Amino acid sequence: MITFVWVEDQKKQIGLNGHLPWKLPGDLQHFRKLTSGHTIVMGRKTFTSLPKILPHRKHIVLSKNHELAQKYSKNQQVVILSSLKQLELWLANHQEQQIDVIGGNAVFKPLVHQVDRLEKTVIAATFKGDTIMTPIDYSKFKLVKKEYHNPNLQDKYPYEFLTYIRKEETK
Incomplete structure (x- = not known):
């Protein structure tokens, strides 16, 4: 199963200069809970924006950067794929896994x-x-879950978690 996991503001913005433009600890905790134990798929910019290799997750990184591939070639937790074709093949061979993009x-x-x-x-x-x-x-x-959070001592802004599942296609 492929799941997209992201945070956006009211304008659907998801980044600034390769980083999140906000600090929202409650969302980071939610992200950790959602993705822990799963394989996470990302591009190079997202990967290099991480503070470190995230524990309890396999990292699949789409990048043509040969230095990055060399740097992580012996790391069992990181796989660098150099093309969308390679990513598609990798996904096809790992359909039974929970994949979080x-x-x-x-x-x-x-x-x-x-x-x-x-x-x-x-x-x-x-x-x-x-x-x-x-x-x-x-x-x-289909929206299956909605969870609203008010601002608090750790989170300056109100936010909500929304979970959608793909509708069954009728033939």
Whole structure:
């Protein structure tokens, strides 16, 4: 199963200069809970924005950067794939696994027609950003869970977690 996991602001912005333009500890805890024990798929910019290799997750990174591939060639937790074709083959051979795609658009966009589940956090605020989330046809998904969070001591902004599953296609 392929799941997209991301956070966006009111303008659907998901990044600024390769990083999240906000601090939202509650969402980071949610992300950890959702992705722990799974394989996470991302592009190079998302991978290099991580503070470290995330524990309890296998990292699949889409990148043509040979130095990055060399650096992680002996790391069992990181696999560097150099093309969308390689990623498609990898996904086809790992269909039984829970795959969480965490960004960016270079990975979201080509997989938008294959995604089974959406785990979206929406912040009730707007920020300066330079990256908008890949458009998703929500008519093909059903909202199955909505969880609202008020601002608190650790989270300055209100936000909500939204879970969608792909609707069964009728023939």
